[in-house]
Amino acid sequence: MARKRKCTSSGKKGTTASAEENRQVKKRILSKTGSDGDFVGDENVEEVMERGDCESVVAAAGAAEDSGKLKIQVPKDEVDGDARFLGEPVPEEVAKERWPHRYQRKEPVYNAIDKFQQSCMNKQFWLCLRVVIEGDRQTFLGVIREIRHSLEAYAINALVVKGDYGYLHELTFELWFSFVTNEIVQAKCHYLQAEVDGLTYCLEDDAFVKAEEGKDCYICKIIEIFEAVDGSQNFTAQWYYRAADTVITTCSDLIDKKRVFFSEIKDDNPLDCLVKKLRILLLPPKAELDVDKVKSTCDFYFDKKYLLPYSSFVSLPSDTTTNSGESGSTISSDGDALTMGSSVLEDHNSEKTLLDLYSGCGAMSTGLCLGANSCGVKLVTKWAVDINQNACESLKLNHPETQVRNESAEDFLPLLKEWEKLCAKLLLSDNNGSSSENGKLNDEKDDDDDGEEADADAEDSEVFEVDEILAMCHGDPHKKGTRKLLFKVRWKGYGPDEDTWEPLEGLSSCQEKLKEFVSSGYKSKVLPLPGSVDVICGGPPCQGISGFNRFRNTTAPLEDPKNKQLLVFMDIVDYLKPKFVLMENVVDILKFCNGFLGRYALGRLVGMGYQARMGMMAAGAYGLPQFRMRMFMWGALSTEVKLPQYPLPTHNVVVRGVIPNEFESNTVAYEEGHKAELKPALFLGDAISDLPPVENNEERDEMPYTSEPQTEFQRFISLRKDEMPGSLTFNSAVLGHSLxxxxxxxxxxxxxxxxCKIPKKKGANFRHLPGVRVRSDNKVEWDPDVERQKVSSGKFLVPDYAMTFVNGTSSKPFGRLWWDETVPTVVTRAEPHNQAILHPDQDRVLTIRENARLQGFPDYYKLLGSIKDRGLSGDGPLLNLPEDYPMLKEVPSPTIVMM
Structure with a gap:
């Protein structure tokens, strides 16, 4: 977990790597010969493959180099235009100062083969090289064209020792080819202009570059025009990416076709590959733009840079310009339109607001607020939404400052839209000096409701007077089949038991009461308004993609109702336009259906104008005793200066599960070669060994601690709320220190x-019960020599479901955890039937508090509901608390006064 392979900078990466690498090979390599675009020197290759000796490899490569044919060529019929430099060369001193890397030669042109041979003279490497040569010709040629990484020779040697010849076949020639091609081409002189097919190109111009047959032309900025020492005419391209070229790929329809992304990828290309000059505009981040107008005045436009690490889309520096001085200044740059709600909060000490969607009992928002507040940023969970009532009650108990809504996100979004309309009609109309008549609501009435009300009036002549409007929702509490805006009304002369939910049109005769309710809610920020939210966080439910779900929709994941919440989450973000977004989900979002849902989420953020990046982090790498790898996606408005970074690991971790190969570079880790001092991995004993023993039938919700913390983790996790670094105080009394x-x-x-029959030892499970034996293929079967035992009820001691789980190969049913182990992901069910969840030396499953500690919940965090409900954390967000967290304790926690 502490290391990762460096991202290459020689071509576009992502799911379109194959096409990009083909472009890199074809466009980057400079040569004056070749006729059909194939690997030149095939005759020598065939001879070497037949002979299979190492000396022939070097001889063949050297012959190709001497003949100028050691490159893959752009076919002549594809590049048949005239190309020439224009004007005088750039003065030598100026050129050397501007492009010093092109003027470093002190000897004749390098001999890459000699360098390669000298650096790899060991028997293991040549053995591996011979393995590759003995392959077939097509594989030999294909491997060279599909370069993925450049590795050191010792990495190849390690593969030889390991015997991984399949991977070796590919990587050996990556190393060889990189030696031949990665040398910096030296220049004879530079120019400021060139002409290709009668078109003049200048430095900093944007242009189309010839691509493979049937492919769209590549898009680049020309940053060098030079003649190489071998007389070839070249230009250096800095590439733009279309959305389809990035990690978004199959979801590129979310991005405007004329929108491209600048990159830091640069390489050299033959001058005659230029096809057409382009006009690409840079859009200023704070401009309110007419996109249709932009499209009509340019070939493409861009406002972000695409970076390979963590698939990042980031805003460009303010001084970035486009070709020929044509920047976004040619487009109107009005200030941001005013929105309802708070303006951008520039004061570092002012309160920042957070909306927690799919909040559960508040793990993710609690962690974010503790972290931000400990660093001096007063971040408060102002709103939270979840469909589970017990989770909402738990969150409200621990966060009295939060407006907690127990409703679905699908109902929350239309409620927000109705709330904005109410505020605009009843409040802003007065601020603008409008008459009271204009402030009245003129919504159309529902015919059915009118009929029902008329019938009610006819049957009962009693007139009811509204005493107070208490709340509002968007839903169908009466189960009539129609979801709409409703208000909870307290009637004059009646108590809470007679409160009713009334539609908006039913309150037409009590406009003042409605206005009082809206005014009070607006002042207290009972609901967020567009532009008033600083952070939205959430983990849309993942049942449709989770590996625990065996019935996943693999063909159209967005049509699965269990995945619908991802769309709803993004729709809420689109409506509220928060300054920052943090979405969490299981890693399967990048595995399932070729990562479609992860690509969709990233595409939605970028399409909405957000900076965005996507990374994977394991809870165990930050000081928790479980692995629990999750995907975290950051979003930040373009008006924000920087997109948040991911924290680097603090602890070693025991790896569980598989990381998607395509997204391996999205794993948050130190760069290869960086020596990090990581703390030891945390285990189960480090987290729970100080907790008092309890029985299976324990009923106390509160009890005293019986021993002192034994580890730093235990000391930290058991702090009182007022002792916790970053914990906000809301004028509340100091709580006792109970468990x-x-x-x-x-x-x-x-x-x-x-x-009770499971042995109290490491690795114990149902397989240790009488009558079960394990075959050589690790499958269980009944022991015919042992009579099948029963429990007191008459049922079998070893149930059939344990024997058949995962076709008899699993050891999880009734499995004991052990003190020196990390635990798997904590799931929603605490039953021991198909997971190892038994306490190491007590005859019970882990307690609510023990599971909470494994997920990083502080001990002061109380949970409500039944025992099963209190364990409902599911695949939701974590509160990750690094061991170094207490080091931030010197930062004073801000105080918030409850109004």
Whole structure:
């Protein structure tokens, strides 16, 4: 976890790597010969493959180099135009100062083959090279064209020792080819202009570059025009990416076709590959633009840079310009339109607001706020939304400052839109000096409701007077099949038991009461308005993609109702336009259906104008005793200076699961070669060994601690709320120091008897029960020599489902955890039937508090609901607390006064 391979800078990466690498090979390599675009020198290759000796490899390569044919060529019929330099060369002293890397030669042109041979003279390497040569000709040629990484010779040697010849076949020639091609081409002189097919190109011009047959032309900025020492005419391209060229790929329809992304990728190309000059405009980040107008005045436009690390889309520096001085200044740059809600909060000490979607009991927002507040940024969870009632009650108990809404996100979005309309009609009309009549609501009435109300009036002549409007929602509390805006009304002379939900049109006769409700809600920020939210965080439910779900929709993932929440999450972001977005999800979002949902989420953010990046982090790498790899996607408005970075790992971690190969470089880790002092991995004992023993039928929700913390993690996680670094104080009394929720799911009698029979040793599980034996293929079967035992109810001690789980290969049913182990991902169910969740030396499953500690919840965080409900963390967000977190304790925690 502490190392990762460096991203290459020689071509476009991502899912279009194959096409990009073909472009790199064809366009980057300079040569004056070749006729059909194939690898020149094939005759020598065939001879070497037949002879299979190492000396022939060098001889063949050297012959090709001497003949000028060691390059893949652009076919002559593809590049048949005239190309020439214009004007006088750039003065030598000026050229050397501006492009010093082109004027470093002190000897004749390099002999790459000699360098390669000298650096790799060891038997293991040549053995590996011979393995490749003995392959077939087509594979030999194909490998060269599909370069993916440049590796050191010792890496090849390691593969030889390991015996991984399949991977070796590919990587050996990557190394060889990189030696031949990665030398910097030396220049005889530079020019400021050139002509190709009658078109004049200048430095900093944007242009189309010839691509493979059937492919769209590549797009670049010309940053060098020079003649090489061998007389070839060249230009250096700095590339633009279309959305389809980036990691977004299959979701590129979310991005305007004329929008491109600048990059830092540069390489050399033959001058006659230029096809057409382009006009590409840079859009200023704060401009309100007419996109249709932009399209009509340019070939392409851009406002972001695409960087390979973490698939990042970032705003360009303010001094970035485009070709020929044609920048975004040619387009009107009005200031941001005013939106309802708060303006951008520039004061570092002012309160920053956070909306937690799919909040559960508040893990993700709690962690973000603790981290931000400990660094001096007063971040407050102002709003939270979740469909689970017990989770909402838990969040409200621990965060009295938060407006918690127990409703679905699908209902929350239309509620926000209706709330904005109410504020505009009832509040802004007065601020603008409009008459009271203009402030009234003129919404059309629902015919059915009118009829129902008329019938009610006819049956009951009693007139009801609204005493107070208490709340509002968008939904269908009466189960009538129609979801709409409703208000909870307290009637004059009646108590809370007679409160009713009324539609907006039913309140036409009490406009003042409605205005009082809206005015009070607006002042207290009962709901967020567009532009008023600083941060939105959330983990849209992932049941449709999770590896725990065996019935996933693999053909159209967005049509799966279980994946719909990803669309809803992005729709809410699009409506509220927060300054920052942080979305979390399982890594399967990058595995399932070729990563479609991850690409979609990133594409939505970029399409909405956000800077964005995508990384994978493991909880164990930050000081928790479980691996739990998750994908985290950051978004930041272009008006924000920087896109947040990912924190680097602090701890070693025991790796579990598989990282998607295509997104390997998205794993948050130190760069290759960086020596980091990582702390030891945390294990189960480090987290829970100080907790008092409890029985299977423990019923206390609160109990005293019986021992002192034994580890730094335990000391930190057991701090009181007022002691926790970054914890905000809301004029509340200091709480006692009791241990909450240290009780397990009470097993039924059958399961309890089974658990009591599981040995208290490392690796123990149902396979250790009488009558079970394990075959050589790791599958379980009944032992015919042992009678099948039963529990007191008459049911079998070893249930059939344990024997058949994962076709009899799993050891998880009724499995004990152990003190020196990390734990798998904590899931929603605490039953031991198909997971290892038993306490190491007590006959029970882990308690609510033990599971909470494994996920990073502080001990002061109380949970409500049934035992099962309190364990509902699912695949939702984590609160990751690094061991170094207490070091931030010197930063004073801000105080917020409750209004």
């Amino acid at each position: 909450y929720d240290h009780r397990p799911l009470c097993l039924n009698q059958d399961d309890y008897e089974r658990v």
